Amino acid sequence: MRFLRILSLALVLLGVPKVLSAQDRFVFVPQWTAQAQFAGYYAALEQGFYQEEGLDVTILHPRSSQTPDSYILGGRCDATTLPLMQALELIDHGAQFVNILQTSMNSGTIIISRLGKDPREQHGARIGIWRAGHGQLARCFSYQERLDYNWVPLATSVNLFIAGAIDATVAMSYNEYFHLLQAGVTIGEESVLRFEDMMGYNIQEEGVYMTLAGYRRNPARAERFARASRRGWEWVAEHPDEALDIVMRYVEDGHVATNRVMQKMMLAEVLRLQLDSASGEREFRLRPDMVEQASRLMQGSGLIRRSVQFNSLMPR
């Protein structure tokens, strides 16, 4: 069937559930297919950190034709990863989420121009953007800076950019950016807009979210998952090569069209984005100022109708 025609991102289930009767079953859905972006969770599972917390964790990757949030909203998993702004958007749409672990401390979102221009000067340009969320920051930027980008939602891949069908694309510094380099695209720094470096736009992204109801059913269980996941990331930071081996096993099992070089570069960038710009430490916390700034930007850009408070995202 043609819906399976998904650019080699086909298989869904990864990770072998460790069925232990005495342990709580916990289903975790990262927001994308297997890659180094989720190395900390793979490591926590492989190193037995979840098991030590009494959790029987299953990691389930979504299909590219499905939005990841559909899993948690549909009650098919216990926790998922979401960028902060996407979480705010879902909350604005009525969902109730709590952040049980924040991994990203900086924005990895970038805009890459195909025409060798500064994206800030490409008024009205045709810009590729993911159809399934994660593009809120770029949309806010376009609105706030009056750039009136002509957004082209797309499912995945950088093929439209390479084929010259779009003028620029929203990308992640740890993913699509490296894909374009690997495709032989020469990207000058003047063609890259990094929100991380822009005053007022450095909004932390990936965190682990649960529905409020799911959290309240067993807060201790959620905290154990968060604690073990954090240990997993800390272990990855200390053992990047071994972590890469684990990532590649997941990549192979998932038949993901990638390679070790790309995953190595991704892991290094993801770990870099986990360091707080002020302290230089891996803090694993949601910053109230960033939540406030994200809420203000989104509300000001019409992406959400009401502001979302930092406290409303916190379990307690």
Place this chain on the structure above:
Amino acid sequence: MKALYDKIRSSLSARLSIWVVSFTALIFLAALGYMFIESRQAVRREAMRRAGQVLDNTVLRVNGILDDVTIAADNLDWLVYRNMDNSEAMFDLTRNLLLNNPDVSGCSISFEPDFFKERGQYFSAYAYRKDGSVLTEQEGSDRYQYFYMDWYLLPKLLNQPCWTEPYLDIDVEQDWSGLVTSYCKPLTTLDGTYAGSLSVDVSLSWLSEMISKVKPYENSYSVMIGRGGAYLVHPDTTKLLRQTIFTETLESPKPEISELGHAMLRGESGMRQIRIDGKDNYVFFEPVTETGWSVAIVCPERDIFGSFNRLRRIILGIVVAGLLLMFFFCFRVVSHGLDPLRRLVRQTHLISTGRFDESLPATTRMDEIGQLTRSFGEMQTSLVSYIAELTASTANRERIQGELRIAREIQMAMVPRVFPPFPERHDLDLYAAMTPAKEVGGDLYDYFLLNEKLYFCIGDVSGKGIPGSLLMAVSRNLFRVVARPGITPARIARQINETVSAENEQMMFMTMFIGRIDLKTGRMDYCNCGHNPPVLIEDGKPRFLDLKPNTPLGVCEDWVFEDEHIADVRGLPMLFYTDGLNEAENLTHAQFGNDRLLEVLGQSPFVSAQETVERLVHAVTAFVDGAEASDDLTLLCIKIKPL
């Protein structure tokens, strides 16, 4: 190493052979080098031609099949426009396309959201093959929002037909996966609104299989990359769609790979020499037109140049062996040719040690070596003869030298050499010295006492050596015989002159000063026969005595010699000498001279006859400073002391 160098230096055969072989090797090197370069270029051109042909054929076949797909899509195009108001007809169109085109694996006509109001948001008429049948379905849904897919967006955004980047199609139900690409066309309504995209899918399994079989050389292989550099065909299937040609350049720069990748992506054709996994390879590449893909054939250099390299090794081996053989034969021939010369060297070495009787090697050769041998033979004969003569003349000379030595002793014995000559006479201070210029000289002096009178003479014979010494001996004897009481110096001179002049065929002559001093009165009678004037030292001041020169003895038989006299010479030191004194020459041929004679005599007061003579001899010796004496030197100093 030094020993080898020394051995080569000392061997003409080795040096000559090395020169010949080196020069020959140089010529071979130039000729073979040129041949190898040209041959290599030819092999390279042939490889390029061959690979180019293979690539052309491959691309032609690929284009042929892809053209079928584009034609099928183009033929469907107008039917879609014709049925734009009938969504159901779209299923028939897609089904028919598959039925009429066995190479096509799927076809869809997909429309913009809500294009057909009755169909809702999604409408995509899709036909596909399953178990040998062609099935159709409407595939758009909330789970498969096709209008975000590349195959839908590309023709829409580019507003022109295009090929998608190949992707892996996976059919879970049939457990099948394969590389698929789609030819897509934009569909617009009559008013220009975008209606949807037409997509015709074609499996690339045949393409992978066909390109993989392209092997112009045993170890060559083919690759194909897509528009984004991803490997679509590669012998290492783990790289398919997972790596691009640039992946390995991300961690460590590989400019030649990057340059190749960019050239392929630009749609260029060409060839690059690239090192892959430590081995040199030639990569020939050519674009698959319109798709943006590029096919490359990687040919290991050792495959392309394998036969050439083998031939080169064989030729080089033959040349090296030939040069070594040439060196060996050259060395042998030259060495054999130089054998007589080597024997000649040995023999001449023996001859040089004094073994003149050693015979030289016999030769009949007419070349330079033969001539050299004969010349050496003649030289040896001459040398032997010369040495024999030299030996005889040396023996003769030694004999004459011995005789001369005896003659000198006899001559010196003829003149009085005991001083003081008259120890009992305290009124007479007399000293004499004679130094012949050769073994025997022509000077003479003599003196004796007779009846209280001192007879003395000093003379110089013309010519030195034996003739002079013989005349000197004769004259001295004549002086002794003729000098008798009552005979004046002039008569003595006349008689000696007559005797010497008679039968003087040799025309020899002699100067002589003859004197007679009466020791009682101090009167001195004298006759000068052409001799140097004596020096008188009066009151410490030396002066030459004025006298008649007369003529030397032996010149004129009838010459009348006359006496002269000084009344009293007592207390006056007198010096008699031969011209060996005042005409003594130094190295610059300057003469001692009369002035210097007087100067030396006047330097200090008279002490004794012996001191005066020795002072003069010393002064002359110092003056000549090692120059060979040209004349005999005789000095006679007399002082009559008043009692």
